[in-house]
Amino acid sequence: MLEKDKKIIQKMMDFFGVSKMEEVAVILGYSPSTINTWHTKGITKSVLKRFELISSKKLDNQTMKENSSVKNNRQIKYYPNVRISAGYGIANFEEEFELIDATFLNTFNLANVKNLEMVQVQGDSMLPYIEDGEFIILERKSDFKNGEIIVFNLNDNIYIKQALRIPNQNKISCISKNPLFPSFDIEGDDLNKMQLIGILRAKIKRF
Template sequence: MKIGTNVRSARVDAGLTQLELAKKLNISVRALQNYENGERDISAELLWNIADIFNLDMSYFVPKKVSLNVPKSVPILSPNQQVVERVQQTNTVKVNYYPNILASAGFGAFNHDLNVRVLELEEGFLMALGLKCFKNLDLITVYGDSMEPFVSNGELIILQRDVEAQNSDIVVANINGEVYVKKLQKDPIRKWIKLTSLNTMYPDIELNEDEQKYLSIIGIVRAKIRPF
């Protein structure tokens, strides 16, 4: 059963019209119709909001297991069977998703709302993104274009906390309450730390030894997800 069909069923069961639900979600009726008809994919954040409105578990909308009926005669196009087996793993990993936190790829963004939602993502999916460690993972949104082409405005990034950042790591850093996505450069001799942008239109942020007390590295960027 499609996700949009499940959304329609939940709405009808709750006795809401499309107009009433659209107002609660702050979207247009046409957009809701597209979601329910399967003409447009529903973002994870919007689906969470729908689940909250109807007080339903996410499993109501997204089946835990999806069976793909592929004939045995059709070859699977992948580098090797080992990759396929890893992606098919069903172990789940808990990832903290902060829908209201923005990491600025630009001039900094203040963040005060630490609302968190715990997502359970399949280990195989995270492996397909290139992750090798599945502990202390956070998911946040990037705002700005200073780190293009590595990460673009509006993309989601997965970062790993409690790991010491090394030179040239892409990190999420907090400087006096402003949160940035930058490339880390450290000079232990001259004792400065520089946070650089990949987009040359943006200046570097250089911190001397005294200023480094205002800096904390939140985590290292391990993967990105581009929403559509």
């Protein structure tokens, strides 16, 4: 293992308050045998991203150690190659995902909410509420309540907007929080083409 990777592992052990690499692997949502890959191939970007997400929320170390000893910890899907557009729409067909430990959901009171997934936002149209580069937690749903912030696919572009159903009109108004970005309406045939992906339930600032 390279010296720089040893330092990263030591930093993780210090943060989690553990003394073994296997314990670090379990807390991050991997199997203990993953350390063999770390020894031979080094620490990957996905490992660093998981540590960044957990450490950014400053979870209590003791709680995390207790959770690491429980088998079958809850996991959620994280799509590392998907970017949700807070702008003019992004075509993105990549659906490869990783399963990550969901212990941090307790911070957002989402421990009992099902069908949660995590993606990253790209763009500034939802400023100041959602910043470029932030990670968001979505709840997969087939419908939304008026005024909720939703993620949806329209004509192979993925957006995040506040959605308002217009009374007595067969259309949905998609609102950008940033006044520099125009809002738009979905109506007519596009209503049938619109595919709801999920509802915003939490966001995580990227440091």
